[in-house]
Amino acid sequence: xxxxxxxxxxxxxxxxxxxxxxxxxxxxxxxxxxxxxxxxxxxxxxxxxxxxxxxxxxxxxxxxxxxxxxxxxxxxxxxxxxxxxxxxxxxxxxxxxxxxxxxxxxxxxxxxxxxxxxxxxxxxxxxxxxxxxxxxxxxxxxxxxxxxxxxxxxxxxxxxxxxxxxxxxxxxxxxxxxxxxxxxxxxxxxxxxxxxxxxxxxxxxxxxxxxxxxxxxxxxxxxxxxxxxxxxxxxxxxxxxxxxxxxxxxxxxxxxxxxxxxxxxxxxxxxxxxxxxxxxxxxxxxxxxxxxxxxxxxxxxxxxxxxxxxxxxxxxxxxxxxxxxxxxxxxxxxxxxxxxxxxxxxxxxxxxxxxxxxxxxxxxxxxxxxxxxxxxxxxxxxxxxxxxxxxxxxxxxxxxxxxxxxxxxxxxxxxxxxxxxxxxxxxxxxxxxxxxxxxxxxxxxxxxxxxxxxxxxxxxxxxxxxxxxxxxxxxxxxxxxxxxxxxxxxxxxxxxxxxxxxxxxxxxxxxxxxxxxxxxxxxxxxxxxxxxxxxxxxxxxxxxxxxxxxxxxxxxxxxxxxxxxxxxxxxxxxxxxxxxxxxx
Amino acid sequence: xxxxxxxxxxxxxxxxxxxxxxxxxxxxxxxxxxxxxxxxxxxxxxxxxxxxxxxxxxxxxxxxxxxxxxxxxxxxxxxxxxxxxxxxxxxxxxxxxxxxxxxxxxxxxxxxxxxxxxxxxxxxxxxxxxxxxxxxxxxxxxxxxxxxxxxxxxxxxxxxxxxxxxxxxxxxxxxxxxxxxxxxxxxxxxxxxxxxx
Numbered sequence: 001x002x003x004x005x006x007x008x009x010x011x012x013x014x015x016x017x018x019x020x021x022x023x024x025x026x027x028x029x030x031x032x033x034x035x036x037x038x039x040x041x042x043x044x045x046x047x048x049x050x051x052x053x054x055x056x057x058x059x060x061x062x063x064x065x066x067x068x069x070x071x072x073x074x075x076x077x078x079x080x081x082x083x084x085x086x087x088x089x090x091x092x093x094x095x096x097x098x099x100x101x102x103x104x105x106x107x108x109x110x111x112x113x114x115x116x117x118x119x120x121x122x123x124x125x126x127x128x129x130x131x132x133x134x135x136x137x138x139x140x141x142x143x144x145x146x147x148x149x150x151x152x153x154x155x156x157x158x159x160x161x162x163x164x165x166x167x168x169x170x171x172x173x174x175x176x177x178x179x180x181x182x183x184x185x186x187x188x189x190x191x192x193x194x195x196x197x198x199x200x201x202x203x204x205x206x207x208x209x210x211x212x213x214x215x216x217x218x219x220x221x222x223x224x225x226x227x228x229x230x231x232x233x234x235x236x237x238x239x240x241x242x243x244x245x246x247x248x249x250x251x252x253x254x255x256x257x258x259x260x261x262x263x264x265x266x267x268x269x270x271x272x273x274x275x276x277x278x279x280x281x282x283x284x285x286x287x288x289x290x291x292x293x294x295x296x297x298x299x300x301x302x303x304x305x306x307x308x309x310x311x312x313x314x315x316x317x318x319x320x321x322x323x324x325x326x327x328x329x330x331x332x333x334x335x336x337x338x339x340x341x342x343x344x345x346x347x348x349x350x351x352x353x354x355x356x357x358x359x360x361x362x363x364x365x366x367x368x369x370x371x372x373x374x375x376x377x378x379x380x381x382x383x384x385x386x387x388x389x390x391x392x393x394x395x396x397x398x399x400x401x402x403x404x405x406x407x408x409x410x411x412x413x414x415x416x417x418x419x420x421x422x423x424x425x426x427x428x429x430x431x432x433x434x435x436x437x438x439x440x441x442x443x444x445x446x447x448x449x450x451x452x453x454x455x456x457x458x459x460x461x462x463x464x465x466x467x468x469x470x471x472x473x474x475x476x477x478x479x480x481x482x483x484x485x486x487x488x489x490x491x492x493x494x495x496x497x498x499x500x501x502x503x504x505x506x507x508x509x510x511x512x513x514x515x516x517x518x519x520x521x522x523x524x525x526x527x528x529x530x531x532x533x534x535x536x537x538x539x540x541x542x543x544x545x546x547x548x549x550x551x552x553x554x555x556x557x558x559x560x561x562x563x564x565x566x567x568x569x570x571x572x573x574x575x576x577x578x579x580x581x582x583x584x
Numbered sequence: 585x586x587x588x589x590x591x592x593x594x595x596x597x598x599x600x601x602x603x604x605x606x607x608x609x610x611x612x613x614x615x616x617x618x619x620x621x622x623x624x625x626x627x628x629x630x631x632x633x634x635x636x637x638x639x640x641x642x643x644x645x646x647x648x649x650x651x652x653x654x655x656x657x658x659x660x661x662x663x664x665x666x667x668x669x670x671x672x673x674x675x676x677x678x679x680x681x682x683x684x685x686x687x688x689x690x691x692x693x694x695x696x697x698x699x700x701x702x703x704x705x706x707x708x709x710x711x712x713x714x715x716x717x718x719x720x721x722x723x724x725x726x727x728x729x730x731x732x733x734x735x736x737x738x739x740x741x742x743x744x745x746x747x748x749x750x751x752x753x754x755x756x757x758x759x760x761x762x763x764x765x766x767x768x769x770x771x772x773x774x775x776x777x778x779x780x781x
Contacts, residue, residue, distance in 0.1 A: 005606075005613050005621070030625050110627040133620075166647035167609060167621040243645040310650030321652030322674055327666040327704055331695035333687035335597060335632035363630060371692040442627060535692055540631055543691040555716060555725065556685070 006170045008163040011134040012101055013038035015141030016071035017045060019097070020176040023063045024048075025056045027414065028443035029075030030110035031164035032103035036073045037446070040455050044175075049440075049447050049455045052381070052414040053078035057085045057100065064094040064154075065190055067181025069145050073101040076115050077380065079156075081415070086154070087124050091200040092190050093152035093207070095181065097145035100126075104160045106281035107306040110442070112361065112378065114304060116282035117158045121258025125208055128156045128258040129220065132239040134168035140255055142173075143220060151211050153204075158257065160280070162237040162306065212259045220255035223268060230316075231272030233265065233289055233296075238278045238307055245313035257285065262292045269294045276316075280307040337366050339541040340511030340558030342482045343435050346406070347372040348537055348566075349489040353496065355404045358387035360416070362408035363442045363510075364435050371538045375406070382407070382415030389419070389428045402496030405432045410440035410448040413463065423501060424473045431495045432503050434465060435482075437510040445513065469503050476502035483508055485565040517559025519574045523550045527571035534563045534572065588618075588641030590649045591736070594668040595660030596685050597629040600729035603754070604658070605636040607733055610750040611742045612640035622647035631688075633664055658736050660715070660729065661685050662701050669708055677739050680705055681732060682712040711735075711774075718769040724759055727766035734770020744771070 006014065012035045016024065024039040024047035026032065040047035050056035053074040063070035074082060079102045089098065102117035121128040129144050131137040137159065144155040188196050215221065227248040234242050235254040242251060252268045254260070269275045276299050277286040283303075290296050299315045301307065310320060337344050347367035350357055351374040359365055359375040360383060368375035377387055388405030391398070407416045412434050420432060440446040447453045452462035469477045476498070480491050488506070495502040523545075530548035541556035542563060552563075554575065564572045591608060595601040602623050609621040617640040628634050637649050651670040656677045659665030665680040672678055682702070689695035698704070702712070713735050715728035722731070730751060737747050748764055755763045 003613065005609055005619060030627070033625070109624050161624065162622055162647055165623050165625055167606075167619070167623075168644075168647070169613065169619060237647070240645040240647065306648075308648045308650050309646045310653070321650060323652035323670050324672060324674060324708060326670045327698070327708075329698050330663060330667055331687050331689050331697065333596065333631075333633045333663065333667075334689070335627045335630040336688045338598065338630060366627075366630065369688070370694060371688075442630070444625065444629075538688060538692065540685075540688060540691065543686050544693060553685070 003169040003171055005167050006134045007034060007165060007167045008131065008134050008137040008159050009033070009035040009165070010038045011137035011170050012141045012157060012159070013042065013071070014170065014172060015138040016099060016145070017042040018138070018173045018175050019069060019142040019145035020178040021069040021071045021097070021099070021145065022046065023068055024071045024073070025050050025059045026073030026101070027051070027053045027056055027078055028440050028446040029078050029103070030443055031105055031161045032073050032075045032078070032101055033443045033446065035101055036455065039071060047455050051449050053082040054084060057082040057089070060098050061085060061089050064096045064098045066096065066183060068096040069178065070096060071099050071101065074103070075111065076102055076104045076117050077111065077113065079117055079120060081381070083124070086120070086126065088192055089154050090124055090126050091192055091197055091204055094148055094154060097148035098154035099141060099144040099148060100154055100156045102156050102158050103164045104158065106160055109161055112380065114281050116284050117156060118257045118284045119282070120156060122288070125204055126154060126156055126258070127151070127211055127256065128158050129255060130158050130235045130257045131163055131255070132236050132253070133163070134166070134170050136255065137163060138170050140220065147211070151207050151214070153207055153211070158236070160237055208259065212262070215256045215259055215261040216264050218256065221261055221264065222253045222255065223264070224251040224253060225271070226250045228272045229274065231268055231275045232278055233268070233275065233285065234278040235285065238280055241307050241309045241312045242278050244309040245318060246316060260288055260292065265289060265292060265294060278307070278312055281305060334369055335366060336369060336538065336540055337363065338511050339539055339556050340516065340560035342437055342506065342508035342511065343367060344372070344537055344539065345482045345485045345488050345562055346433060346435060346506050347374040348485070349492050350374040350404060352489065353402060353492060355402045355496070356391060356398050358384045358391060358403070358405045360384035360407040360411045362411050364406060364408055367406070371536050381411050382419050385416050385419030385423060385432055388430045388432065389423045389426070392429055403430050404496065405430065407432065407434055409434060409436040409438070409450040413449045417468070420469070420474070420503070421472050428501050429499055430501060431492070434503060434505045436465070436505050436507040438507070439510050439513060441510045441512070445510070465503070465505050474501055474503055476500060477505065478502070479505045479507055481508055482506040483560060483562060485562060511558055511560065518577050520552070520554040520557040520559050520577070521561070521564060521572050522552050522554060522575040524571045524573050525549055527569050529569050529571070531568070533568065534566050537563055537566060539563060586642050588639045588644045590654045591638045591656040591658065592649065592654040592668060592671050593636040593638070593658045593660070594664040595634055596664060597631045597634045599660045600726065601634055601636045601660060604729040604733050605638050607730070607747070607750050607754055608638050608736070609640070610754065611746050612638070614746045614750065615742055617641060618644045620644045620647040633667060635668065656736060656739060658732050660732065662705060663687065663697070665705055665710065666698065666701060678705065678708055678710040679732065679735050679739070680710045680712050681715040681728065683714070683716055713770065713773055715770065718773060719766050722762050722765035722769050724762035724766065727759065727763045730755070730763045730766040731770035734767040735774045737771050738774040
């Protein structure tokens with residue numbers, strides 16, 4: 001079969017499919033997202049987005065108990081959400097194999113923290129496999145299903161951004177067929193009352209001992225004997241950097257990063273003159289190898305962020321490549337809300353109102369950046385609502401500034417509903433804004449329970465936010481089109497003035513879901529007074545021309561018309577399609 | 585073992601760097617080479633600086649490169665071209681879309697664009713191409729990324745037909761004709777001398 005160019009995410013999906021997994025479930029999160037999207041396109045499988053990772057792993061547990069193999073996918077912080085079922089699922093073990101993709105983001109390209117999912121290994125006593133390229137992502141995922149059933153335990157496949165979002169050549173294989181399993185109740189295994197749990201806890205140690213024996217000889221780990229002067233223990237993408245930067249070094253390349261093969265590593269350490277560990281953004285591996293009594297020589301690798309061949313070479317005293325001088329004084333280019341984004345006008349109004357805004361995770365977190373600068377906090381999925389409530393409880397003096405929690409539609413379904421129930425139950429006061437752009441946008445447009453379409457492409461029910469709020473005991477719910485700027489501001493000012501709990505849903509589809517308007521806008525120089533009001537929208541299509549007057553880049557403009565509503569001098573006018581007017 | 589060829593594509597999130605990189609990588613695969621491609625999704629795709637790296641050769645280990653490591657830079661925008669200059673090997677090829685997308689700090693007046701950006705890039709040996717104008721000529725303003733692949737193709741050893749086959753298979757069917765035209769216009773622009781130093 002010819003080689004295919006697959007990302008690590010696509011390869012994990014392929015490996016799960018080849019292993020005969022029939023169900024996939026997860027929550028989108030960069031860099032894990034495309035895994036489940038790819039899995040859903042493969043033949044004879046069923047996949048679904050869960051509202052959050054805890055639900056996803058619980059669904060996976062049910063699939064496993066019913067006897068089928070199941071892939072569950074999430075980013076590193078998602079494993080925190082799924083940790084509750086995870087820690088007990090290692091006790092119960094599995095019937096059908098359970099593989100959990102945990103995709104880490106060293107360097108925090110698209111995350112609020114940098115955590116190393118390999119640490120779940122010793123913490124939860126869960127085996128962790130770690131591919132170093134797309135081929136291994138396929139192979140190790142398939143192997144993870146075998147191990148999961150052989151050792152009766154869920155298995156984590158840990159990737160990172162440069163595995164998940166790097167592409168390499170993969171030889172696709174055939175799908176294993178698996179016989180259907182007849183279900184039989186087994187409460188001693190699956191019903192974790194303390195009496196059963198104590199027994200399963202002891203069985204877990206026995207299972208771990210069997211896995212420790214297995215990893216001593218498994219081909220999932222690989223010894224590469226070269227020059228004995230330097231021996232590197234490494235795993236994941238760091239292995240690729242080592243091979244490029246230190247081609248002569250002997251390498252113990254781990255495919256299983258928990259549990260470690262103690263005897264094999266001791267033997268490796270004896271065979272080389274110096275042992276070093278190469279890993280990025282955490283010292284999990286160095287600590288673990290040292291705990292085996294192996295003398296690991298420290299190297300000056302960065303403690304945070306990603307490695308590269310050059311960074312590895314530098315840590316081992318290599319010379320840097322000859323480079324050109326950097327061009328000085330370049331302005332930064334931070335991410336921003338797209339032209340036409342429905343979130344923009346909400347933050348424009350919140351800034352005018354000087355609101356204290358507890359924010360959340362999604363595209364709208366970019367409301368924090370200048371010129372909108374209208375967000376005070378962003379901690380984790382769902383935190384906006386609890387923090388808005390807590391701010392009020394603090395007794396801190398915010399003057400006359402209103403307290404507003406802002407959360408997106410998918411984040412609201414993920415873990416905002418419980419916060420809102422808490423706030424209603426405890427007679428909370430404040431205004432919660434649900435920015436409903438009809439999609440999980442930041443991760444690239446996935447479905448969620450608020451938007452009426454499943455991962456398999458089927459139409460389905462959507463959460464009725466007004467009815468939901470009413471059921472929680474919140475009567476004051478308003479739906480607003482955020483592209484109506486006057487109404488947006490009027491409703492916000494009205495709600496925050498009340499000493500009650502209110503919810504405002506700003507509903508308008510993500511600008512990337514709808515085609516740009518054929519007709520774009522431009523600035524009429526004769527009418528523009530250079531007042532700068534439209535600039536304060538922070539639209540990337542609007543800049544300043546010579547003389548301080550506004551200028552619109554028609555190739556970026558989507559024709560949303562927000563700026564037209566802001567301009568007090570009717571200076572923003574329609575001009576027609578971009579290519580026609582030669583404005584690009 | 586020969587050293588891999590490294591191509592860096594630098595642009596602004598949303599400009600189509602990922603699709604362009606995918607086309608290049610597939611052309612290299614068609615030539616029987618080992619290929620790795622590294623891209624970044626998520627927040628950076630929302631109008632931030634985005635770098636995509638494609639490496640191909642007999643055997644490729646790292647999907648990433650370092651400063652001084654790129655044989656070719658294809659910059660979709662001039663400020664990102666300037667930012668990526670240190671990644672280009674001395675003697676490497678800089679292909680630059682002669683377009684500026686001002687970043688938000690500049691648009692709102694809290695930072696300013698560097699003076700003589702074009703001259704500074706020219707001093708680094710940059711080759712300029714007006715990809716958006718050629719994209720419009722080809723029939724789709726969204727095909728500027730493929731115009732740039734056409735321009736890049738003149739500096740690589742892959743057959744023209746391999747590029748056309750990959751493009752036709754990779755882009756949405758409705759836009760195949762415009763994208764193939766965009767590729768030819770980018771390639772011809774270089775063949776006619778506008779891409780030469």
